[in-house]
Amino acid sequence: MEINGREARGEVVIAELSRVTKRYGQVTALDRFDLALRRGEVLALLGPNGAGKTTAVQLLLGLSRPSSGTARLFGHDPRDTAARVRIGAMLQVSKVPETLKVREHIELISSYYPRPMAAADLIGLAGLSGLEERPFGKLSGGQRQRVLFALALCGDPDLLFLDEPTTGLDVESRRGLWSAVAELVRGGRTVLLTTHHLEEADALAGRIVLLDRGRLLAEGSPAEIKARVVGRRVRCLTRLQLADLLLLPGVSGGRRDGEETELIVNAAEPVVAELLRRDPGLANLEVRGAGLEEAFLALTGRPDQATDKEAA
Amino acid sequence: MNPLDLQPRRNLPRIYALEAKYEFLKLFRLPAYVVPTLAFPLFFYLLFGLTFRNEVVAGKVGMATYLIATYGTFGVIGASLFGFGVGVATERGQGWMLFKRATPMPPMAYFAAKTFMSVLFGLLIVAALFTLGATFGGVRLPALTWLSLGGVLIAGALPFCAFGLALGYFAGPNSAPAVVNLIYLPSAFCSGLWIPIRFLPHFIQRLALFLPNYHFGRLALKMIGAGDGGPAWSSVVFLGAFTALSLVAARIGFRRDEGKTYG
Numbered sequence: 258m259e260i261n262g263r264e265a266r267g268e269v270v271i272a273e274l275s276r277v278t279k280r281y282g283q284v285t286a287l288d289r290f291d292l293a294l295r296r297g298e299v300l301a302l303l304g305p306n307g308a309g310k311t312t313a314v315q316l317l318l319g320l321s322r323p324s325s326g327t328a329r330l331f332g333h334d335p336r337d338t339a340a341r342v343r344i345g346a347m348l349q350v351s352k353v354p355e356t357l358k359v360r361e362h363i364e365l366i367s368s369y370y371p372r373p374m375a376a377a378d379l380i381g382l383a384g385l386s387g388l389e390e391r392p393f394g395k396l397s398g399g400q401r402q403r404v405l406f407a408l409a410l411c412g413d414p415d416l417l418f419l420d421e422p423t424t425g426l427d428v429e430s431r432r433g434l435w436s437a438v439a440e441l442v443r444g445g446r447t448v449l450l451t452t453h454h455l456e457e458a459d460a461l462a463g464r465i466v467l468l469d470r471g472r473l474l475a476e477g478s479p480a481e482i483k484a485r486v487v488g489r490r491v492r493c494l495t496r497l498q499l500a501d502l503l504l505l506p507g508v509s510g511g512r513r514d515g516e517e518t519e520l521i522v523n524a525a526e527p528v529v530a531e532l533l534r535r536d537p538g539l540a541n542l543e544v545r546g547a548g549l550e551e552a553f554l555a556l557t558g559r560p561d562q563a564t565d566k567e568a569a
Numbered sequence: 570m571n572p573l574d575l576q577p578r579r580n581l582p583r584i585y586a587l588e589a590k591y592e593f594l595k596l597f598r599l600p601a602y603v604v605p606t607l608a609f610p611l612f613f614y615l616l617f618g619l620t621f622r623n624e625v626v627a628g629k630v631g632m633a634t635y636l637i638a639t640y641g642t643f644g645v646i647g648a649s650l651f652g653f654g655v656g657v658a659t660e661r662g663q664g665w666m667l668f669k670r671a672t673p674m675p676p677m678a679y680f681a682a683k684t685f686m687s688v689l690f691g692l693l694i695v696a697a698l699f700t701l702g703a704t705f706g707g708v709r710l711p712a713l714t715w716l717s718l719g720g721v722l723i724a725g726a727l728p729f730c731a732f733g734l735a736l737g738y739f740a741g742p743n744s745a746p747a748v749v750n751l752i753y754l755p756s757a758f759c760s761g762l763w764i765p766i767r768f769l770p771h772f773i774q775r776l777a778l779f780l781p782n783y784h785f786g787r788l789a790l791k792m793i794g795a796g797d798g799g800p801a802w803s804s805v806v807f808l809g810a811f812t813a814l815s816l817v818a819a820r821i822g823f824r825r826d827e828g829k830t831y832g
Contacts, residue, residue: 318671341673342579348671352663356598357591368587369674371579392598408668418671 269296271416271447272317277326279312286312288471299448301458304468310451314420318346342370345414347405347422355394359385359404362393363411370412382437383407399430406434416447423457435460489525492517492543495536505531517541584675588682593689596652606651606690610644611697613763619705626765627795633706635765637698638789641722643762644694646729646782647753649687653733654740654749656683662742684730691726695719710793718792725785728808731815738822756782781811
């Protein structure tokens with residue numbers, strides 16, 4: 258009964274990790290991690306490098322085996338062909354055979370699927386028009402990334418895995434890929450995205466799972482996650498002591514930067530009001546959004562060295 | 570249009586055919602593969618086979634004929650080791666094999682395509698050597714002898730495909746070409762594939778008995794009447810065991826890959 262109800266609301270789980278732990282030697286990449294992907298949603302796995310995002314994707318793709326726990330894809334073992342014909346994956350591939358042309362790569366990968374997408378649609382969707390006869394080795398970085406995107410779509414998949422899809426892309430290519438993904442989702446597809454850009458997760462996903470060091474840190478809608486993790490950065494020139502300021506309610510971190518003081522806060526207004534009350538001579542006041550780096554700092558209480566600089 | 574389209578299924582023979590076609594094109598367009606594997610055996614044959622074409626090596630077999638068998642062996646081994654060993658190692662290292670494994674590609678199609686490609690390149694090398702021998706080398710053999718020599722040379726690709734596959738799983742993507750060359754070139758020399766083995770020092774002739782390249786060459790030489798008079802079965806058994814061991818090693822490497830991740 259309950260299952261029928263879920264199906265009616267379009268919330269049937271199509272991919273699932275249950276209590277999955279994955280160890281590589283001494284390193285625990287995922288620690289008793291649960292993940293359920295519902296039909297039609299875009300779920301973003303967000304976290305710094307080394308958080309376990311790629312590991313989660315590889316387990317769901319059947320590319321590696323859980324140390325414990327189970328991975329299911331459309332009710333099958335992820336390695337079953339029955340599951341694999343329904344998915345597509347854009348992975349972090351450093352090199353694709355360079356002497357084959359774009360059209361040839363698409364023809365080959367499409368042949369693996371019972372109902373491939375028409376090559377012309379694929380070329381249009383991935384923005385590869387005019388590049389069909391170009392060998393992969395003669396493409397720019399952004400064009401290569403678009404070919405990998407096209408190859409993930411060859412089978413007209415119900416479920417699309419995008420592992421750091423916009424790494425190394427310029428702003429324009431990134432927007433292009435986002436709009437292509439949005440179009441696919443309107444067509445009823447499900448997407449699992451990994452990224453360390455909050456902006457990307459926010460632009461694409463309906464639900465964000467925040468991962469850190471193989472553990473689930475937070476889960477919710479982009480708005481909920483942003484409210485939890487994205488604070489504001491308040492900068493000013495003040496005579497107040499940093500140690501005292503860190504004790505103010507709503508202040509999650511701070512530092513001295515030369516003459517100035519910088520605070521990471523949940524909401525700027527009450528903190529600014531309190532600052533002005535205590536130090537009317539305060540100067541150079543500046544309030545800015547904090548990046549993911551500060552957000553992780555606030556959530557985990559430790560500096561995150563692994564986070565990519567561009568994520569800030 | 571086609572009523573069968575209503576229930577779409579994958580066309581397995583087409584997958585195998587396309588996989589093989591593009592494996593071939595991929596390497597055929599790559600000078601780093603074509604030049605060493607195709608040109609070196611032919612160049613060496615022209616250099617030694619035709620320079621010493623009037624020398625008699627074994628029985629009544631002249632150098633031009635003898636070296637078709639040994640450079641044919643050399644060329645076929647090279648095509649297999651580079652196609653498989655370097656191919657698998659680089660595609661593993663760059664994440665391409667991981668991507669392919671995430672697709673519903675039948676894994677056998679990948680290996681069958683590489684085997685097909687190695688055999689086809691071997692065939693090209695053998696055909697070119699035969700042509701050079703028959704024209705510039707003045708080699709005259711009965712049709713059946715040409716055929717049996719060609720057959721042995723092509724069949725001999727298989728053990729080295731298996732060995733190349735194993736190398737591909739254990740060599741790193743960047744070091745694979747060097748590793749393959751370090752195994753390929755010295756073992757070819759010691760097996761008498763460059764210079765007839767009877768001209769090599771005695772200890773190398775002893776050593777050769779433990780090299781699969783030597784046993785492959787020995788079988789090829791038998792076909793042209795330049796054999797050592799011993800039975801063929803010992804070399805067949807040796808190559809069979811070598812193939813089996815290589816496949817076991819490759820399977821261990823394949824399993825090991827399944828358990829870990831890359832990058």
